[in-house]
Amino acid sequence: MLKTLVIxxxxxxxxxxxxxxxxxSITSPPLEQVTLHVIEQAYPDGQIDVKKEQQLxxxxxxxxxxxxxxxxxxxxxxxxxxxxxxxEHFAFGYRxxxxxxxxFGLILSVGIAEKEYQSGGQEGYSMSELTKPYQxxxxxxxxxxxxxxxxxxxxxxSEQAKMEVLVKYQQYLTLAKPDSxxxxxxxxxxxxxxxxxxxxxxxxxxxxxxxxxxLLEDNRxxxxxxxxxxxxxxx
Amino acid sequence: MLKTLVIxxxxxxxxxxxxxxxxxSITSPPLEQVTLHVIEQAYPDGQIDVKKEQQLxxxxxxxxxxxxxxxxxxxxxxxxxxxxxxxEHFAFGYRxxxxxxxxFGLILSVGIAEKEYQSGGQEGYSMSELTKPYQxxxxxxxxxxxxxxxxxxxxxxSEQAKMEVLVKYQQYLTLAKPDSxxxxxxxxxxxxxxxxxxxxxxxxxxxxxxxxxxLLEDNRxxxxxxxxxxxxxxx
Numbered sequence: 265m266l267k268t269l270v271i272x273x274x275x276x277x278x279x280x281x282x283x284x285x286x287x288x289s290i291t292s293p294p295l296e297q298v299t300l301h302v303i304e305q306a307y308p309d310g311q312i313d314v315k316k317e318q319q320l321x322x323x324x325x326x327x328x329x330x331x332x333x334x335x336x337x338x339x340x341x342x343x344x345x346x347x348x349x350x351x352e353h354f355a356f357g358y359r360x361x362x363x364x365x366x367x368f369g370l371i372l373s374v375g376i377a378e379k380e381y382q383s384g385g386q387e388g389y390s391m392s393e394l395t396k397p398y399q400x401x402x403x404x405x406x407x408x409x410x411x412x413x414x415x416x417x418x419x420x421x422s423e424q425a426k427m428e429v430l431v432k433y434q435q436y437l438t439l440a441k442p443d444s445x446x447x448x449x450x451x452x453x454x455x456x457x458x459x460x461x462x463x464x465x466x467x468x469x470x471x472x473x474x475x476x477x478x479l480l481e482d483n484r485x486x487x488x489x490x491x492x493x494x495x496x497x498x499x
Numbered sequence: 500m501l502k503t504l505v506i507x508x509x510x511x512x513x514x515x516x517x518x519x520x521x522x523x524s525i526t527s528p529p530l531e532q533v534t535l536h537v538i539e540q541a542y543p544d545g546q547i548d549v550k551k552e553q554q555l556x557x558x559x560x561x562x563x564x565x566x567x568x569x570x571x572x573x574x575x576x577x578x579x580x581x582x583x584x585x586x587e588h589f590a591f592g593y594r595x596x597x598x599x600x601x602x603f604g605l606i607l608s609v610g611i612a613e614k615e616y617q618s619g620g621q622e623g624y625s626m627s628e629l630t631k632p633y634q635x636x637x638x639x640x641x642x643x644x645x646x647x648x649x650x651x652x653x654x655x656x657s658e659q660a661k662m663e664v665l666v667k668y669q670q671y672l673t674l675a676k677p678d679s680x681x682x683x684x685x686x687x688x689x690x691x692x693x694x695x696x697x698x699x700x701x702x703x704x705x706x707x708x709x710x711x712x713x714l715l716e717d718n719r720x721x722x723x724x725x726x727x728x729x730x731x732x733x734x
Contacts, residue, residue, distance in 0.1 A: 310545075334581075335581045335632065335636055336631070336636065338578070339578070340575035340578045343572060343578050344574075346570045347569050387638075388635060393631045396628045397570065397572050397632070399624070400623060401570055403623050403624075
């Protein structure tokens with residue numbers, strides 16, 4: 265089963281609404297197979313235990329950096345972590361293949377609207393351009409770079425939109441292919457099945473949920489059928 | 500006259516051959532109009548004096564970041580400096596125009612060969628791609644972004660090549676348009692004129708130097724003439 269390491273870096277993580285929202289969703293109750301690692305809390309004096317960090321990396325399949333995208337980069341402690349932990353002969357260079365084949369992704373919180381990250385926008389550059397140093401890091405360490413999960417203007421989101429962020433976040437942490445339709449469907453089915461129907465306020469809740477599951481399965485069958493037709497058409 | 504602030508960041512600046520080489524060239528004797536500011540030495544405890552730093556920025560016309568390009572970004576203290584000093588209402592946002600119109604540049608030391616920074620090369624990305632966060636910083640703070648001065652594999656350079664790096668470095672710090680032919684010529688003439696001929700070992704050194712100056716002036720006249728012909732041709 266996929267094991268995910270979420271390395272969180274934030275200069276004042278306790279005071280960050282978005283970080284606390286995300287962190288609580290994977291700690292209460294704890295999300296199995298996910299290790300949360302807030303480095304400012306682990307190393308308040310900035311003395312990073314390099315051996316311990318390298319062991320953590322080896323023990324996981326998916327490595328995620330979660331941070332506020334201040335000045336288009338990470339907070340200082342995460343950069344220090346990169347410089348000290350991702351050493352030659354471990355992460356790159358001769359025999360430096362300990363991260364090879366793992367997945368690497370970014371979970372960025374951003375204070376500016378999504379539409380500003382393009383030519384002509386207020387920020388002028390796209391996220392794909394601004395995150396090039398992280399793409400280069402994944403490349404050099406032979407990790408597979410995932411599409412980043414970028415959370416724009418969290419504080420302005422409606423409750424509904426925040427819940428949608430949570431679903432995407434948990435999927436990003438746990439799904440084999442976080443952005444495929446099939447993976448997302450399966451995640452929703454699993455979550456729905458895990459609900460304790462007895463505690464639901466509405467009496468026929470279990471019926472409703474079963475209907476949702478059925479609907480998702482039908483959608484999948486229809487999609488598979490369509491795909492088959494397309495494949496035949498191409499032959 | 501142009502006033503330049505060189506903000507140096509390096510986790511172990513005393514032990515860095517390239518940083519010491521560069522720093523000594525502007526401190527002994529001190530290069531006039533250039534302020535050297537090694538932030539790890541100024542703030543060994545990481546407590547940055549934000550007001551003092553903002554005043555330093557206001558007092559200079561050209562702001563340069565000089566650092567080793569570890570993991571395609573700056574050392575942690577410089578990132579902390581960015582996050583704490585380049586605040587809203589100072590560097591960007593409402594009334595945040597204190598850096599507007601200044602020049603901003605990077606002096607990067609890099610351990611990998613220049614040819615690896617391209618598609619298909621070992622690093623896979625160009626310097627223009629990897630430095631996008633700094634281009635975005637200059638854009639957001641309304642500073643003019645200069646071509647970076649990148650020093651590749653300093654330790655492997657010949658003495659002659661190191662001297663050439665020094666000349667480029669000093670020009671990058673002091674010239675109005677650091678990479679124009681005219682600016683570089685004027686810089687060389689100024690440097691030659693500043694030599695104390697009496698202390699030169701060769702008796703006719705002053706004659707030689709005058710010849711060099713004359714040659715440069717001739718070149719300039721010829722270039723100006725050629726340019727005039729081209730302009731007439733286009734009319």
